[in-house]
Amino acid sequence: MDVAGLGGMFISCAMISTVMCNQCDEQARGICQLCGRGVCSQHHSSLPSLVAIYGQDPPRAIVVSDTLWCGICRPQPEPISMPELA
Numbered sequence: 001m002d003v004a005g006l007g008g009m010f011i012s013c014a015m016i017s018t019v020m021c022n023q024c025d026e027q028a029r030g031i032c033q034l035c036g037r038g039v040c041s042q043h044h045s046s047l048p049s050l051v052a053i054y055g056q057d058p059p060r061a062i063v064v065s066d067t068l069w070c071g072i073c074r075p076q077p078e079p080i081s082m083p084e085l086a
């Protein structure tokens with residue numbers, strides 16, 4: 001099969017062995033914890049990331065600071081109430 005004939009437009013995930021940076025096409029050093037973009041050592045930032053919610057009345061969140069962040073995606077500016085978790 002002539003893969004080049006696809007014009008590079010469609011690349012199967014199974015063909016990619018390394019994740020590339022979303023901004024510069026360098027090999028990524030990690031994955032953004034919020035959106036899943038690949039980020040290299042040049043373009044990564046850090047941001048607190050919510051990893052779990054537990055307990056009741058009120059539910060408490062476990063937040064990890066300085067997790068890998070792509071610098072592009074943004075968490076919602078306002079917390080979203082989730083009364084079904086209470």
Ligand SMILES: [Zn+2]
Nearest residue numbers: 021024040043
């Ligand atoms: Zn980069």
Ligand SMILES: [Zn+2]
Nearest residue numbers: 032035070073
């Ligand atoms: Zn991101």
